[in-house]
Amino acid sequence: xxxxxxxxxxxxxxxxxxxxxxxxxxxxxxxxxxxxxxxxxxxxxxxxxxxxxxxxxxxxxxxxxxxxxxxxxxxxxxxxxxxxxxxxxxxxxxxxxxxxxxxxxxxxxxxxxxxxxxxxxxxxxxxxxxxxxxxxxxxxxxxxxxxxxxxxxxxxxxxxxxxxxxxxxxxxxxxxxxxxxxxxxxxxxxxxxxxxxxxxxxxxxxxxxxxxxxxxxxxxxxxxxxxxxxxxxxxxxxxxxxxxxxxxxxxxxxxxxxxxxxxxxxxxxxxxxxxxxxxxxxxxxxxxxxxxxxxxxxxxxxxxxxxxxxxxxxxxxxxxxxxxxxxxxxxxxxxxxxxxxxxxxxxxxxxxxxxxxxxxxxxxxxxxxxxxxxxxxxxxxxxxxxxxxxxxxxxxxxxxxxxxxxxxxxxxxxxxxxxxxxxxxxxxxxxxxxxxxxxxxxxxxxxxxxxxxxxxxxxxxxxxxxxxxxxxxxxxxxxxxxxxxxxxxxxxxxxxxxxxxxxxxxxxxxxxxxxxxxxxxxxxxxxxxxxxxxxxxxxxxxxxxxxxxxxxxxxxxxxxxxxxxxxxxxxxxxxxxxxxxxxxxxxxxxxxxxxxxxxxxxxxxxxxxxxxxxx
DNA sequence: CTTCTCACG
DNA sequence: ACGTACGTGAGAAGT
Numbered sequence: 001x002x003x004x005x006x007x008x009x010x011x012x013x014x015x016x017x018x019x020x021x022x023x024x025x026x027x028x029x030x031x032x033x034x035x036x037x038x039x040x041x042x043x044x045x046x047x048x049x050x051x052x053x054x055x056x057x058x059x060x061x062x063x064x065x066x067x068x069x070x071x072x073x074x075x076x077x078x079x080x081x082x083x084x085x086x087x088x089x090x091x092x093x094x095x096x097x098x099x100x101x102x103x104x105x106x107x108x109x110x111x112x113x114x115x116x117x118x119x120x121x122x123x124x125x126x127x128x129x130x131x132x133x134x135x136x137x138x139x140x141x142x143x144x145x146x147x148x149x150x151x152x153x154x155x156x157x158x159x160x161x162x163x164x165x166x167x168x169x170x171x172x173x174x175x176x177x178x179x180x181x182x183x184x185x186x187x188x189x190x191x192x193x194x195x196x197x198x199x200x201x202x203x204x205x206x207x208x209x210x211x212x213x214x215x216x217x218x219x220x221x222x223x224x225x226x227x228x229x230x231x232x233x234x235x236x237x238x239x240x241x242x243x244x245x246x247x248x249x250x251x252x253x254x255x256x257x258x259x260x261x262x263x264x265x266x267x268x269x270x271x272x273x274x275x276x277x278x279x280x281x282x283x284x285x286x287x288x289x290x291x292x293x294x295x296x297x298x299x300x301x302x303x304x305x306x307x308x309x310x311x312x313x314x315x316x317x318x319x320x321x322x323x324x325x326x327x328x329x330x331x332x333x334x335x336x337x338x339x340x341x342x343x344x345x346x347x348x349x350x351x352x353x354x355x356x357x358x359x360x361x362x363x364x365x366x367x368x369x370x371x372x373x374x375x376x377x378x379x380x381x382x383x384x385x386x387x388x389x390x391x392x393x394x395x396x397x398x399x400x401x402x403x404x405x406x407x408x409x410x411x412x413x414x415x416x417x418x419x420x421x422x423x424x425x426x427x428x429x430x431x432x433x434x435x436x437x438x439x440x441x442x443x444x445x446x447x448x449x450x451x452x453x454x455x456x457x458x459x460x461x462x463x464x465x466x467x468x469x470x471x472x473x474x475x476x477x478x479x480x481x482x483x484x485x486x487x488x489x490x491x492x493x494x495x496x497x498x499x500x501x502x503x504x505x506x507x508x509x510x511x512x513x514x515x516x517x518x519x520x521x522x523x524x525x526x527x528x529x530x531x532x533x534x535x536x537x538x539x540x541x542x543x544x545x546x547x548x549x550x551x552x553x554x555x556x557x558x559x560x561x562x563x564x565x566x567x568x569x570x571x572x573x574x575x576x577x578x579x580x581x582x583x584x585x586x587x588x589x590x591x592x593x594x595x596x597x598x599x600x601x602x603x604x605x606x607x608x609x610x611x612x613x614x615x
Numbered sequence: 616c617t618t619c620t621c622a623c624g
Numbered sequence: 625a626c627g628t629a630c631g632t633g634a635g636a637a638g639t
Contacts, residue, residue: 273636275619293619301620338621342634366631370624377633380623388622409624464629472629525628532630536624540631564624564631 001026004191008198009154015194017071024083027070031087034065039093039122039204041065041197044074044102045189047180049360049375051104052238052352058109059184063087064197071193073184074110081110088112092120097145097200099123100232100363107236114236118229124148124200126224126364127207130216133367134521140367149199152206157199160192217517223544224364230547230556231361231371238356239378239560240393240570242606246347249391253340260333267326272333275300281326282308305331314384343388346376357392361562368537369518371562379563383611390608394570400607401558401576403583403600405542405565407432409461412538415594416515417497421490423594433457439490440483452480456487460494461535463528501534502527515592516541539565542587542596549586555579568607576602 002017018024034040041064047057061072061084072084088106096102099121107114125143134140141151149157167188168178182189211221264272268281279289279298287308291299308327310318317323350357357376365372373379381388394400405411410432414422425435436453437445445453455473458464466484470477488495505512505522512520512530518541520533543562550559550567558569558579567587571579580600587598603609 271637273620275637295618297619299619334620338635341636342622346634368631370631372632374633377622380621380633382622383624459629462629462631465627468629528628529630536631539624566624 002185002187002190004187004194006191006195008157008195008202011067013067013069013195013198015069015071015191015198017073017190017194018080018083021079024079027072027083027087030068030070031063031091034063034068035091037065039095039201040091041095041201041204042088042091042102043096043193043196043200044105045179045193046105046109048176050350051101051108052356052358053350054353056109057180058105059179060190060193061088061106061110062193062197063091064194064201066198066201069194069197071190075184085110085112088117094121095200095204096121096123097196097203098125098143100228100235100361103229103232104236114229114232118225118232121225122204123225123228124203124207126228127204127211127221129364129369130220130224130519131207131210131214132519132521133364133369135367138367139523140521145196145199145203148203148207152210153199153202158192158195160196164188164192214519215517216519220517223548226548226551227363227544230551230559231363231562233556234559234561235358235361237557237560238352238358240395241347241351241355241357242391242393243348243351243355246344246391249387250340250344250348253336253344256336257333257340260329260336263329264326264333267329269326269330272330272337278305278326278330282324285324285326287324287327300330302331339382339388343376343381344391347391350376359561366536366540368520368533368540370536370540370564371543373561373563378561386608386611386613388608389611390606390613392607394605394607397573398570399573399576399605400603400610401569401571401580401583401600402603402610403567403569403580403587403598405539405546405587406597406599408539408542408565408596409535410457411594411596412535412542412591413461413494415592416534416538417493418592419491419493426594436487436490440486448475449483451475452483453487456480456484459484460487460491460531462532498528498531501530505530514538514541538591542589542591543567545589546587546598549589550583553582553586555582555586 001019001023004015006013018027043062044058045060050056059075061074063070073080074084103114103117106112106117128143128148132140136142141147146157146159165175168174168182173181261272269277271277278300282289289298291304293299305327308324310321310323312318347357359373359378360375362372411426414426425432433450433454437450440453441449452473452475455469459469466477466481470480501512505527510522510524512522512534514520514534514537518537520537522530522533547562558571559567560570561568567583580602584598584600589596601610
């Protein structure tokens with residue numbers, strides 16, 4: 001047996017690494033004792049993050065309580081893998097930090113179904129996000145095991161990943177190759193593998209104390225665990241990729257990128273991604289750049305370049321000036337390059353052996369609890385063009401179904417702020433923005449009026465002023481200012497609610513509390529943002545509710561992605577209509593008397609078919 | 616690492 | 625009293 005000792009808050013903890021049958025017998029005895037005492041922390045070390053890649057491997061499985069950790073070398077197979085598998089089956093309650101990752105790893109590589117583990121897991125990362133959902137860059141502790149351990153357990157908690165990368169380097173490995181290449185007997189690797197479960201074990205009671213102190217609503221914990229399971233299930237299912245199409249797309253975008261880069265080079269821009277070079281060359285051509293970035297540099301973003309190229313936001317000729325050929329080449333080269341590298345290439349690189357991609361779906365990520373999808377970021381594929389989404393397919397014989405909430409954030413606002421006229425308009429079934437425009441400008445309102453009214457609605461949800469609303473809608477700022485004043489007379493409840501939320505947050509040490517009991521920290525110099533946080537997080541919980549209802553209605557196998565106000569699905573063509581109706585039903589309910597409704601769109605075999613591409 | 620840019624709801 | 629569009633992820637350049 002290898003043993004490591006380490007000090008954690010005055011205790012000497014032990015990390016045991018069995019190497020013989022006798023060592024494993026000690027492990028079995030410990031499991032039986034510890035299991036009777038309470039939950040056992042669980043973690044894995046693997047070759048990386050790409051769980052579904054053909055060369056992925058599970059290296060160790062760790063079990064522990066607050067004082068003792070066991071590192072079981074799965075990689076050694078035989079009796080060692082058997083011991084880990086036995087423990088995973090026999091232990092009654094697990095504590096896992098960021099459980100969906102380990103659920104998927106053990107499901108795929110240890111033959112322990114995700115359903116078995118998830119039913120007996122408490123995810124300490126979810127508890128931490130309920131206490132404080134902010135990421136470190138927003139002034140929070142973050143939800144990483146290391147910063148949480150340093151805050152709640154021991155300020156000297158070592159930086160596992162950071163120290164290990166140093167060890168990787170000393171072994172001639174990198175961050176990328178280290179997890180796979182490090183010797184499984186490396187003492188640092190084993191010590192830190194063990195420490196992670198010890199910290200996880202100690203974190204749970206600390207977070208529970210904090211949850212009790214802060215009065216975190218009890219129902220949120222099982223609710224978030226259910227959502228984590230649903231998201232992990234969708235990750236495991238993955239999304240079918242049209243490999244041939246995607247390869248062709250990558251080649252086509254590469255060609256485009258090269259052609260336009262060559263054009264840019266003729267005008268002296270060797271690197272189309274260098275803003276400094278572009279600004280210099282454009283000025284040299286006699287263009288006057290007026291806008292500046294936050295740090296004072298000349299701004300040459302897409303909006304600026306489209307103007308110079310005489311193109312509108314849909315890339316159509318305006319006819320207002322002679323197009324600048326450099327600006328035109330730069331935006332086209334940049335777009336082709338970005339779409340190739342961020343989308344087409346990433347799709348191909350992250351594909352599993354069956355041609356599926358399995359993005360990581362974080363069920364509780366944003367400070368408003370919104371979900372996020374990464375590697376690849378499937379929530380952010382271009383929507384103005386079908387060509388990228390065309391790469392993702394429904395199952396053979398299936399079609400894509402997208403079911404969207406109808407103006408969910410405005411409806412949430414109408415409900416929570418109890419906006420009388422808004423509630424009446426929604427109940428009557430009239431288009432809310434038409435109704436608003438009529439209230440503000442009278443029965444003869446124009447399309448432009450409706451657009452401004454809609455923009456003001458957004459600004460209420462986001463906390464924007466007249467200047468930004470004018471910029472977004474392209475309307476005159478004074479017109480917008482007058483319309484906003486009228487808007488406030490039509491819907492007076494919004495302003496009152498905003499003041500109330502800000503006052504309450506200030507009294508609660510700059511933390512707002514949503515209807516569902518979710519804690520929403522707000523920066524004191526941006527107190528107005530609490531309106532957005534409450535609306536956005538309530539809308540997220542509308543989606544969360546819908547996901548759970550859909551799962552309970554037997555739709556989980558059809559579900560592919562949650563996209564903020566939308567559930568994307570793949571369903572058999574013959575049953576698509578009925579299944580679409582089912583999704584609509586699952587996404588329809590009352591929020592404090594305001595109907596939350598959804599509309600399904602049935603496409604063809606590719607996601608792109610919903611965006612204008614041939615099915 | 617920070618800044619800039621760009622993709623989404 | 626003043627003045628503020630919200631939340632993400634990702635790639636590339638530049639310090």
